[in-house]
């Protein structure tokens with residue numbers, strides 16, 4: 518009976534675990550990447566509408582070419598001029614507005630086909646800009662450039678020049694976004710008029726700001742030279758009003774390991790390998806030896822044509838054979 522109870526308990530535990538899993542899955546369904554947020558949908562909708570208008574314009578061009586081949590009789594000309602603003606042409610254009618796989622596009626065309634027809638037959642003349650009429654004013658999925666959001670309000674810094682021309686307005690031209698500025702790297706602040714660290718205002722008035730890079734010795738600055746630094750960059754110190762390079766090597770204790778020498782650079786330093794072979798005092802003193810520099814040291818090796826024999830470089834046998842074969846006649850060989 519004890520074993521039976523244990524099995525029962527295991528079964529209960531498994532049931533509890535599965536219930537918990539089901540509960541978690543139901544309460545927090547995994548986010549599907551296909552489902553865009555409402556905000557994202559608003560941005561998409563404007564893009565979709567813009568795409569439709571682009572294809573419509575393309576359709577106008579294509580059908581114009583196809584049907585005005587020239588050499589038409591009077592009867593044909595009359596028919597064609599009718600075709601120009603006919604339903605047949607419109608249907609032809611509408612058929613090609615979306616790729617069959619583009620769900621959003623097909624959806625939008627289906628939903629607003631009537632609007633497109635109204636424009637084609639009644640509004641085209643007074644509202645030739647289809648994008649403005651359809652996407653901005655009728656379907657209301659886009660906004661005029663420089664405006665954003667459900668009511669198409671001006672971007673930060675005004676609709677004429679959002680973000681003062683120094684950044685992008687969030688949602689610009691769509692019914693989405695909050696109109697805030699994403700400044701270019703040189704600029705910062707709500708209106709992209711202030712300069713980022715490392716840049717200074719080379720021009721500024723109420724509506725206009727130009728930020729230019731500081732001298733490379735400055736972290737922050739008010740002008741172009743190393744005398745205009747507010748803060749020096751790391752590795753630079755203020756000396757007589759200007760930021761000058763710190764010579765990290767000019768200290769008693771070298772920052773490098775003993776087998777390396779210190780090389781000062783702008784704003785920093787480098788530890789370089791010492792080339793012992795280029796010392797004025799020769800380090801490889803044996804006869805017929807060459808010096809080879811290595812990281813942290815050097816090697817003395819025998820020159821070409823010589824080989825090491827118990828610490829002394831002697832002419833190598835191979836090289837001897839070769840040179841004698843080339844230079845001498847066969848009788849020398851016999852001598853050997």
Ligand SMILES: *[C@@H]1O[C@H](CO)[C@@H](O)[C@H](O)[C@H]1NC(C)=O
Nearest residue numbers: 720721722723724725726727
């Ligand atoms: C600010 O500068 C710009 C560019 O030079 C100029 O077009 C604009 O009129 C100036 N605005 C004011 C208020 O001075």
Ligand SMILES: *[C@@H]1O[C@H](CO)[C@@H](O)[C@H](O)[C@H]1NC(C)=O
Nearest residue numbers: 836838839840841842843844
């Ligand atoms: C020695 O002779 C060989 C061919 O016999 C040739 O390839 C080689 O270049 C010669 N070497 C010299 C040092 O003349």
